[in-house]
Amino acid sequence: MTSPTQKEISAEIAERRDAYAKAVADGAPRMDHPHRDYPPYRSSVLRHPKRPPVPVRDPEAVELTGPVFGHTDVTEWDNDLTRQHTGEPLGERIIVTGRVIDRNGRPVRGQLVEIWQANAAGRYIHQRDQHPAPLDPNFTGVGRCLTDDEGRYTFITIKPGPYPWRNHDNAWRPSHIHFSLFGTAFTQRLVTQMYFPGDPLFPYDPIMQSVTDDAARQRMVAAYDHDLSKPEWALGYRWDIVLDGPTATVFEEGR
Amino acid sequence: MLPPTPSQTVGPFYGYALPFAKGGEIAPPGDPRTITLHGHVLDGAGQPIPDALLEFWQAGPDGSRSGAPGSLRRDPTTGAVIGRDGVAFTGFGRVPTDADGHYALRTLPPGGPPYISVCVFARGLLHHLFTRAYLGEPEGDPLLDSLEPRDRKTLIATPERDRVYRFDIRLQGDENHEETVFLAFD
Numbered sequence A: 001m002t003s004p005t006q007k008e009i010s011a012e013i014a015e016r017r018d019a020y021a022k023a024v025a026d027g028a029p030r031m032d033h034p035h036r037d038y039p040p041y042r043s044s045v046l047r048h049p050k051r052p053p054v055p056v057r058d059p060e061a062v063e064l065t066g067p068v069f070g071h072t073d074v075t076e077w078d079n080d081l082t083r084q085h086t087g088e089p090l091g092e093r094i095i096v097t098g099r100v101i102d103r104n105g106r107p108v109r110g111q112l113v114e115i116w117q118a119n120a121a122g123r124y125i126h127q128r129d130q131h132p133a134p135l136d137p138n139f140t141g142v143g144r145c146l147t148d149d150e151g152r153y154t155f156i157t158i159k160p161g162p163y164p165w166r167n168h169d170n171a172w173r174p175s176h177i178h179f180s181l182f183g184t185a186f187t188q189r190l191v192t193q194m195y196f197p198g199d200p201l202f203p204y205d206p207i208m209q210s211v212t213d214d215a216a217r218q219r220m221v222a223a224y225d226h227d228l229s230k231p232e233w234a235l236g237y238r239w240d241i242v243l244d245g246p247t248a249t250v251f252e253e254g255r
Numbered sequence B: 001m002l003p004p005t006p007s008q009t010v011g012p013f014y015g016y017a018l019p020f021a022k023g024g025e026i027a028p029p030g031d032p033r034t035i036t037l038h039g040h041v042l043d044g045a046g047q048p049i050p051d052a053l054l055e056f057w058q059a060g061p062d063g064s065r066s067g068a069p070g071s072l073r074r075d076p077t078t079g080a081v082i083g084r085d086g087v088a089f090t091g092f093g094r095v096p097t098d099a100d101g102h103y104a105l106r107t108l109p110p111g112g113p114p115y116i117s118v119c120v121f122a123r124g125l126l127h128h129l130f131t132r133a134y135l136g137e138p139e140g141d142p143l144l145d146s147l148e149p150r151d152r153k154t155l156i157a158t159p160e161r162d163r164v165y166r167f168d169i170r171l172q173g174d175e176n177h178e179e180t181v182f183l184a185f186d
């Protein structure tokens, strides 16, 4: 089986973007999330349900509550990915910070944020990642923290490199950091990816482009924030995360 | 209402980050009430999915829904995961499928409605999926009552032997198999 070319994948991406734009123009609701059925991302073809999900509107649903985490689950150094080994990792040191809030703007407090990423050369420390870029003995690429009372998280890391993958011929992922987030309800669970502003690989990447709504896609891109940058030390990026989904507290007064 | 941050696939490389030691052992060790929930995660060709990650959330055996911290409890000296303390019931589990696309969870039966909530992540899945594993067929359950019998069946874990339940998850149906019912909360 020959791999599709980038040109073929890009044509499929454009086709779906145009179909979405037309649907919205014809009155269809905007989509905040990716299409689960998104053939330009080939692995989605056999891994998406063909039937729509069944709505659950039971106010007693267990999913309206969710798991909790605490200081036993995270150590103080887990949010600094540059200090997990004896030496310093290679690459551009960065600070990534932002707030985790719900759709009403309320902070998600004391919740677990987990991240993972490639090293500066675009290589994951995963045995399935065998592309010919160097591993960095001083970088694992995994971090976690709890949000503070304002819902804020902060990580110190290095900027991950772009990397090739096998979706199609000459496929490259833009630089990204994987994020895993919990809200106050299990319904708010989110796994996503943070991208870096101005990356020239955005239009070629079917994973990012699976979010066909332009404004929604832009919400996955962090902002460079010069006030966050620290002289002689690190560049700052700000990325706020808004969790979707209802919670048990939505109808409670005073929350 | 603020627009939400979009979901993206968990991808293939979460293995160093998300799974943790004893992630599927929610039951305190040695508790005689312990049950096992296990099965395969399968794609639309009926093939097992070796790179899926399942998360479980449930009420405690007393029906409480507050959970407890400590699922990923760490050794303060080494930072390594040492697992739950064997006392608190955290209600949360996380299990990656193995090379055969199989998972197993050991937990206590939830108090209240007899279901365990399941969240599915996988390479190739751009937005996670929610479903439920029912350990019985309660009367008057709003979700089960809303489903056709063949769909309803996909949510009922099959008792295999004493305290062992089988629950397969099919991300996509085929001619011979019903797709698992997935849930939307909005």
Ligand SMILES: [Fe+2]
Pocket (backbone or CB within 6 Å): A118, A173, A176, A178, B011, B013
């Ligand atoms: Fe990645």
